[in-house]
Amino acid sequence: MQTATSKASLSVANSAAPYGLRVVENCADCSARQKTLFCRMSVETMRELNMIRQTALYPASAVLFVEGEMPRGLFVLCSGEAKLTAGSKQGEAIILRLVEAGELLGLSSLIAGSSYAATAETLTPAQVAFIPARKFQRFLRTHPDVALRVAEHLSMELHKSWEQARLLALAPSTRSKLAQLLLEWANEHGKTEEEGVCVPFHMTHEEIGRIIGASRETVSRLLSDFKRRRLIRVKGSSVYLVPEELRAAAI
Amino acid sequence: MQTATSKASLSVANSAAPYGLRVVENCADCSARQKTLFCRMSVETMRELNMIRQTALYPASAVLFVEGEMPRGLFVLCSGEAKLTAGSKQGEAIILRLVEAGELLGLSSLIAGSSYAATAETLTPAQVAFIPARKFQRFLRTHPDVALRVAEHLSMELHKSWEQARLLALAPSTRSKLAQLLLEWANEHGKTEEEGVCVPFHMTHEEIGRIIGASRETVSRLLSDFKRRRLIRVKGSSVYLVPEELRAAAI
DNA sequence: CCCGGGCTGTGATGCGCATCACGTTGTTCG
DNA sequence: CGAACAACGTGATGCGCATCACAGCCCGGG
Numbered sequence: 001m002q003t004a005t006s007k008a009s010l011s012v013a014n015s016a017a018p019y020g021l022r023v024v025e026n027c028a029d030c031s032a033r034q035k036t037l038f039c040r041m042s043v044e045t046m047r048e049l050n051m052i053r054q055t056a057l058y059p060a061s062a063v064l065f066v067e068g069e070m071p072r073g074l075f076v077l078c079s080g081e082a083k084l085t086a087g088s089k090q091g092e093a094i095i096l097r098l099v100e101a102g103e104l105l106g107l108s109s110l111i112a113g114s115s116y117a118a119t120a121e122t123l124t125p126a127q128v129a130f131i132p133a134r135k136f137q138r139f140l141r142t143h144p145d146v147a148l149r150v151a152e153h154l155s156m157e158l159h160k161s162w163e164q165a166r167l168l169a170l171a172p173s174t175r176s177k178l179a180q181l182l183l184e185w186a187n188e189h190g191k192t193e194e195e196g197v198c199v200p201f202h203m204t205h206e207e208i209g210r211i212i213g214a215s216r217e218t219v220s221r222l223l224s225d226f227k228r229r230r231l232i233r234v235k236g237s238s239v240y241l242v243p244e245e246l247r248a249a250a251i
Numbered sequence: 252m253q254t255a256t257s258k259a260s261l262s263v264a265n266s267a268a269p270y271g272l273r274v275v276e277n278c279a280d281c282s283a284r285q286k287t288l289f290c291r292m293s294v295e296t297m298r299e300l301n302m303i304r305q306t307a308l309y310p311a312s313a314v315l316f317v318e319g320e321m322p323r324g325l326f327v328l329c330s331g332e333a334k335l336t337a338g339s340k341q342g343e344a345i346i347l348r349l350v351e352a353g354e355l356l357g358l359s360s361l362i363a364g365s366s367y368a369a370t371a372e373t374l375t376p377a378q379v380a381f382i383p384a385r386k387f388q389r390f391l392r393t394h395p396d397v398a399l400r401v402a403e404h405l406s407m408e409l410h411k412s413w414e415q416a417r418l419l420a421l422a423p424s425t426r427s428k429l430a431q432l433l434l435e436w437a438n439e440h441g442k443t444e445e446e447g448v449c450v451p452f453h454m455t456h457e458e459i460g461r462i463i464g465a466s467r468e469t470v471s472r473l474l475s476d477f478k479r480r481r482l483i484r485v486k487g488s489s490v491y492l493v494p495e496e497l498r499a500a501a502i
Numbered sequence: 503c504c505c506g507g508g509c510t511g512t513g514a515t516g517c518g519c520a521t522c523a524c525g526t527t528g529t530t531c532g
Numbered sequence: 533c534g535a536a537c538a539a540c541g542t543g544a545t546g547c548g549c550a551t552c553a554c555a556g557c558c559c560g561g562g
Contacts, residue, residue, distance in 0.1 A: 086417045094420040096413055111399075112406035117413050144395030147402060148362075154405035155363035161412040162347055162368050166337045168419065169345040169464045174519070204539060213420045215520055220541060425549070455509065466550055471511060503562100510557070520547085527540070532533105 030078055036102045037146075037153045045143060052135040056128050064120040064128065065106060071116060073132040075105035080126025081202075084118040085210075093119075095211045097160065108154060110136065123202070168213060172251060177212040178222050179250035182232070182241055195233065196240040281329055287353040288397075288404045296394060303386040307379050315371040315379065316357060322367060324383040326356035331377025332453075335369040336461075344370075346462045348411065351440075359405060361387065375453065419464060423502060428463040429473050430501035433483070433492055446484065447491040 038049065055078070058064070064075055067087060079101045087093035096118055099105060109116045110133060122128075131139075140147050167184075171177040182199070190197040205219040212219075226232045231249055232241045289300065306329070309315070315326055318338060330352045338344035347369055350356060360367045361384060373379075382390075391398050418435075422428040433450070441448040456470040463470075477483045482500055483492040 086413060086421070088417075088421040092421060094417065096416060108406035108409045111402050112410065113403070114407075114410065117410045140399065141395075144392075144398060147395060147398040148391065151362050151398060151402040151405055152364070154402055154409060155359035156365075158359045158405060158409045158412060159363065159365065159368045161409060161416065162337060165347060165412065165416060165419070166339070166345065168416070170337070170339040170343060206539080216540085217521080217542080218519060220539095221519095224541070457509080467510085468512085468551080469549060471509095472549095475511070505560105505562085507560100508558090511555085513553085513555105515550105515552085517550085518548095520545105522545085523543085525541085525543105527538105529536100529538080531536085 030102075036076070037104060037107075037149055041146075045146075049131075049139065052139065053129045053131045056130060058122050058126050058128060060122055060124050060126075062122045062126075064122065065116050067116050067119045069116050071106050071110040071133060073130050074107055074110050074136050075120070076129040076131070077101055077103050077105060078127040078129055080128075081123040082120055082126060083123055083207075084120055086118050093210060094213065095207060097164070098123075104153070107150065108157065111150065111154070174212065174214045174218055175222055175225075176250045177214070178208070178219065179226075179231075179246050181208070181212055182239070183243060183246055183250070186241060186243060193240070196242045199239045199241065201234075201237050201239045281353075287327075288355060288358075288400055292397075296397075300382075300390065303390065304380045304382045307381060309373050309377050309379060311373055311375050311377075313373045313377075315373065316367050318367050318370045320367050322357050322361040322384060324381050325358055325361050325387050326371070327380040327382070328352055328354050328356060329378040329380055331379075332374040333371055333377060334374055334458075335371055337369050344461060345464065346458060348415070349374075355404070358401065359408065362401065362405070425463065425465045425469055426473055426476075427501045428465070429459070429470065430477075430482075430497050432459070432463055433490070434494060434497055434501065437492060437494060441492075444491070447493045450490045450492065452485075452488050452490045 038046070041049070053076070058080075064082065065071070067085075077099055081101070082099040082105065084096045084099060084105070085093045086096050099120070105120045105128075106116060140150070167177060167180055171180060185199050186197045190199045192198075205223070206216045208214075209216050209219045223232070226246070226249070227234065229249070230242075231246045232239050234240075289297070292300070304327070309331075315333065316322070318336075328350055332352070333350040333356065335347045335350060335356075336344045337347050350371070356371045356379075357367060391401065418428060418431055422431060436450050437448045441450045443449075455467075456474070457467045459465075460467050460470045474483070477497070477500070478485065480500070481493075482497045483490050485491075
């Protein structure tokens with residue numbers, strides 16, 4: 001039943017929840033749904049979708065699928081975080097995109113009928129719903145409006161990808177790339193507090209480097225420098241930052 | 252009727268063909284159609300599509316749409332070549348993608364209902380069909396199978412974009428990026444001849460630099476070097492290259 | 503025809519960042 | 533609770549490529 005491989009052992013819904021996760025049994029109850037492809041669906045359609053999905057729980061750094069495999073279905077990240085990476089033969093890999101709760105994994109490859117262009121791996125313990133390819137395709141054919149929403153969704157993904165390319169290619173320096181990345185994160189997940197914008201932060205310097213195309217050491221040095229200049233302040237696993245000042249640093 | 256702005260003057264189908272282009276009157280006769288989104292459509296569907304499209308001719312380096320504008324329709328590049336670029340405030344721009352005859356321009360923004368994320372500009376004289384947004388949306392709603400093909404198409408675009416990111420980020424040197432770019436072009440448009448693979452070549456060193464993120468001078472130097480090492484040979488506006496050797500150079 | 507503007511080749515110079523190297527601080531286990 | 537390992541901080545060094553500078557080149561237009 002399961003196509004996914006995992007570094008760690010695999011676990012299935014309805015077992016006693018491991019990894020400290022609470023399992024959401026029904027898509028209709030899922031708080032993440034509002035943000036996704038499947039928002040604004042009729043109750044009836046929702047029920048249909050609920051019928052054809054299976055749920056699994058994964059630990060952190062579990063591999064959902066690997067670049068080059070053929071897709072056997074669609075993954076929905078119900079909770080937790082994941083990353084999409086692309087590797088070279090020599091083993092290095094870049095992070096193409098971070099994926100948050102409510103987002104889909106592997107949609108484009110499934111739709112295009114081609115092999116996965118990236119590897120998906122969880123960053124935190126995560127609940128993941130799986131919809132087998134056949135059933136999803138039948139669902140699409142019987143719900144033309146959803147097909148259009150899929151197209152919309154893919155368009156937005158494409159734009160994000162271009163945005164990323166712009167970030168990487170147009171920034172004059174690594175310093176600027178890092179500053180812009182922080183600002184982007186602040187925009188997406190930041191909460192404004194009196195000290196500045198607070199951003200949760202569970203990513204190693206190594207991984208940040210793989211996003212902006214820099215070495216671990218450079219990321220380390222730049223972050224130190226940002227701290228020294230009071231552009232950011234680290235508290236536990238959160239970063240407080242002052243958007244205006246940081247933007248200025250992103251020459 | 253026209254939304255496009257252009258550095259040069261605008262011209263409309265049925266006028267005496269300027270820019271040395273032959274005008275294709277009917278989509279069904281278009282040789283580029285086979286490769287596109289609209290291949291394998293029924294004659295009837297094709298006729299419908301033909302009804303709602305308008306054709307225009309543009310000179311080289313005409314701007315079809317600009318980053319930030321709202322899309323007013325879909326462009327189909329019937330003949331010629333174009334590029335998609337993304338710019339920074341400071342005026343620099345990168346080339347996100349080259350677009351060939353038969354491909355679509357602005358599909359993702361139209362579908363997503365968002366403003367253009369890139370600027371489209373012709374590289375050669377080109378014939379362009381235009382389908383107004385409203386009519387295209389109606390067409391999509393009445394042809395659910397086409398909506399799915401649109402999704403497929405967008406998926407492939409997304410994969411190309413990732414492929415580009417991989418090229419840029421994983422290559423160890425500019426030298427390698429350039430070699431890989433040439434190989435990619437050889438794959439897509441190359442014709443194998445006795446001298447090696449022949450690739451048509453109408454792009455300045457400056458523009459190549461904007462694709463791989465390098466300066467004009469570096470591109471110049473690297474190409475010279477490739478010539479010296481007999482990895483490529485320039486003849487007129489074509490490049491002959493030996494894939495195997497070049498691949499080796501792409502350390 | 504020759505003149506001017508865009509493209510191209512190639513040197514000299516300097517800076518940014520990868521890389522190596524090593525010490526320090528967490529953090530997860532038996 | 534301490535061992536073992538991963539993530540972090542920071543110095544020294546060198547290479548790659550941007551940048552500046554200027555000299556041929558090709559082509560179209562007055």
